[in-house]
Amino acid sequence: MKIMIVEDEKNIREDLQVLLESAMYEVVAAEQFDNISEQIVRVQPDLVLLDIKLPGQNGREICQEVRRHTDIPIIFVTSDDDVMAEIKGMLAGGDDYIAKPYHPSLLLARIAAVLKRTGRKPEEEQYVLEHRGVKLDIRTYKLEYQGQQVEVSKNECKLLHYLFRRQGEVVPRLDLIEYLWDNEVFIDDNALSVTVTRIRSKLEEISVTDFIETKRGAGYRI
Amino acid sequence: MTAFAYLKDKIMVLLLNGISLFFLSLYLLATASSSVTVLLISLIWVVVLVVYLYIDYRGRKKYFDQIEELMENLDQPYLVQEFLGNSWRLSDQLYKDILYRSNKAVIEQIYQLEDSQKEYREFIEGWIHEVKLPITGMRLASHNSKQAEDRRIEAYLTEMENLVEQALFYARSDQVYKDYLVVETDLKQVILKLVGKNKYLLIQNQMNVLIECDEISIMTDRKWLEFILTQILNNAIKYKKSNSGEIIFRAEPAGNSTRLTIRDAGIGIPPDEIGRIFEKGFTGSNGRERERSTGIGLYLCRKLCRKLEIQIGAESIPDKYTEIYFIFPKNSYLSKL
Numbered sequence: 001m002k003i004m005i006v007e008d009e010k011n012i013r014e015d016l017q018v019l020l021e022s023a024m025y026e027v028v029a030a031e032q033f034d035n036i037s038e039q040i041v042r043v044q045p046d047l048v049l050l051d052i053k054l055p056g057q058n059g060r061e062i063c064q065e066v067r068r069h070t071d072i073p074i075i076f077v078t079s080d081d082d083v084m085a086e087i088k089g090m091l092a093g094g095d096d097y098i099a100k101p102y103h104p105s106l107l108l109a110r111i112a113a114v115l116k117r118t119g120r121k122p123e124e125e126q127y128v129l130e131h132r133g134v135k136l137d138i139r140t141y142k143l144e145y146q147g148q149q150v151e152v153s154k155n156e157c158k159l160l161h162y163l164f165r166r167q168g169e170v171v172p173r174l175d176l177i178e179y180l181w182d183n184e185v186f187i188d189d190n191a192l193s194v195t196v197t198r199i200r201s202k203l204e205e206i207s208v209t210d211f212i213e214t215k216r217g218a219g220y221r222i
Numbered sequence: 223m224t225a226f227a228y229l230k231d232k233i234m235v236l237l238l239n240g241i242s243l244f245f246l247s248l249y250l251l252a253t254a255s256s257s258v259t260v261l262l263i264s265l266i267w268v269v270v271l272v273v274y275l276y277i278d279y280r281g282r283k284k285y286f287d288q289i290e291e292l293m294e295n296l297d298q299p300y301l302v303q304e305f306l307g308n309s310w311r312l313s314d315q316l317y318k319d320i321l322y323r324s325n326k327a328v329i330e331q332i333y334q335l336e337d338s339q340k341e342y343r344e345f346i347e348g349w350i351h352e353v354k355l356p357i358t359g360m361r362l363a364s365h366n367s368k369q370a371e372d373r374r375i376e377a378y379l380t381e382m383e384n385l386v387e388q389a390l391f392y393a394r395s396d397q398v399y400k401d402y403l404v405v406e407t408d409l410k411q412v413i414l415k416l417v418g419k420n421k422y423l424l425i426q427n428q429m430n431v432l433i434e435c436d437e438i439s440i441m442t443d444r445k446w447l448e449f450i451l452t453q454i455l456n457n458a459i460k461y462k463k464s465n466s467g468e469i470i471f472r473a474e475p476a477g478n479s480t481r482l483t484i485r486d487a488g489i490g491i492p493p494d495e496i497g498r499i500f501e502k503g504f505t506g507s508n509g510r511e512r513e514r515s516t517g518i519g520l521y522l523c524r525k526l527c528r529k530l531e532i533q534i535g536a537e538s539i540p541d542k543y544t545e546i547y548f549i550f551p552k553n554s555y556l557s558k559l
Contacts (some may be wrong), residue, residue: 009355009359011359012355012358012359012362015359015362015363016362018362018366019362022366029410034314052356079351079352079354079355079358080351083402083403083444083445086402087403100354100355100357101354101355101357101358101361101379101383102358102360103361103376103418103419103421104361104362104365104366105365106418167498168465174373174425177425178421178425180427181417181418181421181424182421184414184417185435186417186424186429186431186432186433187428187430188425188428188429188430188466188467189428190428190466191430
């Protein structure tokens, strides 16, 4: 996946590059701002992050020019966050619009969403995960062990899903909480402990013990 | 203008006439006129004077009543001079001219003030857009560095961003009409976005959030609503109890409108202060104790709610909860068009 950054502020451009590279994207950053649309067409990235306020030319105009040649997904980035600016951006042919100061994780999520929507990233999700003989089905919210089944709640399922994906690792409590918050479960530290306790008792129902290990002061591990 | 006030104003004319009539009568009696003649002349004199005063009074009263009426009907009463009719009286003409010149001076002054205010506002808005750049940079840099303090910096940055937004909306609050777009809005999406934006701040402060709001759409401007809700969220964080925190968003249809309540399990507001929390600069005992209140957040909320035609109110039991409610009218903007 190749992402092109068009941002005139040098420091932000560099930090953005580091961020995207650490998220496993290939990054091309524009250094010259006089023929951006030609550069975009030449580089042929999978997605463009386009600042609206650029020296000389307006991001929206660039977008319109690019649209004459190609339908590369374009996400506008700007500090001007009124509604009209957003609408103008969309009318110019942008795929999404994000206002500064954005959260880096939000930006990454938007990029992934746009790539997925525009069909550039075939994302295959695994519905049934397995660890030490315990199976988690995230479609039906069910845990299964040696033929025995138990249902878990939506929140419990999300928590388990994250632990299953990071098998063998000690997952810090804050990582878990943040993951849950990103998935519309807004709980604090105490509520996390309560949820884990509930999962443990459900696991006991299907004769699984010591499945989730508590690492004092650190987090959980399966 | 009353008749008595008019007569009081004409006291010199009345005195002059009285004295003249008195001396004329003396002279006539001295020159051997009969008292009947003198009486007759006096009577005619008085009748003529009364008729003159009556006509003059009617004229004046009509003139000033018209001005009063104008004042009441004009949007900008200070422009009344422009609408004054022509009068043959010298004093009226002079006053009109004086009014004109004094108005002109005042209006110039107003324009100057408006100009400098506009300049100031533009500077603030420009500055806010500028300052978002370093905040973005800090976010990226702290995210990339992956330090342990990362999350704390994120929480501080969120707080800073909220404060910067508050300044922006304060600068813009007098001209909402220029910058809002009322569209059908999914309330839950707005709340989710709000919570997502303040994620680090909320987690850092050990808050639980519960959203009970399914498929409710309202007609409003998303950005303004998001800003208003941010203020409430910030207050819930600021005035939480030290050991636990909870915010519950609950939306439900209420008759012909939608009611959204935001309840926190915080320290609450004393009953004698709850009536004043939406006043500008009101900080209350909670705000003073924590020394971090500006008394602007809720004031802006109410101001913006009024412009968006949203009702806002508060209920609280000290040490138990504070509940802020909003009532969104259904399609009030559409029905107006």
